[in-house]
Amino acid sequence: xxxxxxxxxxxxxxxxxxxxxxxxxxxxxxxxxxxxxxxxxxxxxxxxxxxxxxxxxxxxxxxxxxxxxxxxxxxxxxxxxxxxxxxxxxxxxxxxxxxxxxxxxxxxxxxxxxxxxxxxxxxxxxxxxxxxxxxxxxxxxxxxxxxxxxxxxxxxxxxxxxxxxxxxxxxxxxxx
Numbered sequence: 372x373x374x375x376x377x378x379x380x381x382x383x384x385x386x387x388x389x390x391x392x393x394x395x396x397x398x399x400x401x402x403x404x405x406x407x408x409x410x411x412x413x414x415x416x417x418x419x420x421x422x423x424x425x426x427x428x429x430x431x432x433x434x435x436x437x438x439x440x441x442x443x444x445x446x447x448x449x450x451x452x453x454x455x456x457x458x459x460x461x462x463x464x465x466x467x468x469x470x471x472x473x474x475x476x477x478x479x480x481x482x483x484x485x486x487x488x489x490x491x492x493x494x495x496x497x498x499x500x501x502x503x504x505x506x507x508x509x510x511x512x513x514x515x516x517x518x519x520x521x522x523x524x525x526x527x528x529x530x531x532x533x534x535x536x537x538x539x540x541x542x543x544x545x546x547x
Contacts, residue, residue, distance in 0.1 A: 413447070413532055413533065413536075414470065415528070416530075417435055418474050418527050418540070420473070420479060420523075421474060421544075427525070431525050434497055434501065435495045435496070436528050438528070439530055448466075450462065471546040474542065478543070482527060491535055493530045493531065496526070497526045501525075
C-alpha cells in the first residue's frame with residue numbers, strides 16, 4: 372500500500388470514528404433524556420392503620436385502591452402492558468410506584484384532614500363503618516349515624532405529583 376492510499380484510509384477512518392463518537396454522544400444524551408422522561412412524575416401510596424388484623428388491612432388497601440383508580444382514570448395511571456416471552460399479556464398495572472405504608476389512625480386522620488384543600492393530590496379514605504355489617508347498605512347507614520369527628524380513618528390511598536406527595540409520607544413507615 373502506498374503512502375497516499377494509506378493517508379486516505381487514515382482520513383476515512385478518522386472521519387468515520389468522528390461520526391461514530393458524535394452519534395454515540397448524541398445517543399447517550401437521548402438515552403439520558405429518555406430515562407429522565409421515564410422517571411415517574413406521580414406516585415401512588417396507601418397508608419393503613421398498623422393495628423388492623425391482616426384481612427381488614429388487605430380489605431382497606433383493595434377498596435381504597437379500586438376507588439382511587441376509578442376516580443383518577445386509566446390515563447393518569449399510565450397502565451403498562453407486561454408481555455411474556457410467549458406473548459401472554461398482563462394488563463392493568465400502573466407505571467407509577469405503589470407504596471404501602473403503615474401508621475397510627477390519628478396520624479392517618481391528620482393526613483386526611485391536610486388533604487382536604489390539596490387540589491393536586493387525589494385520595495380515597497376508608498373509615499371504620501365501611502366494614503360494619505354484611506352489606507354496603509348497612510355500612511352506609513352506619514356511617515350516616517355518626518358525625519365525622521367520631522369516624523376512625525383506617526386507611527387512605529393517594530395519588531399525586533412526587534414533589535407534593537412524598538413529603539406527606541415521611542411520618543409513616545413502609546409495611547414489611
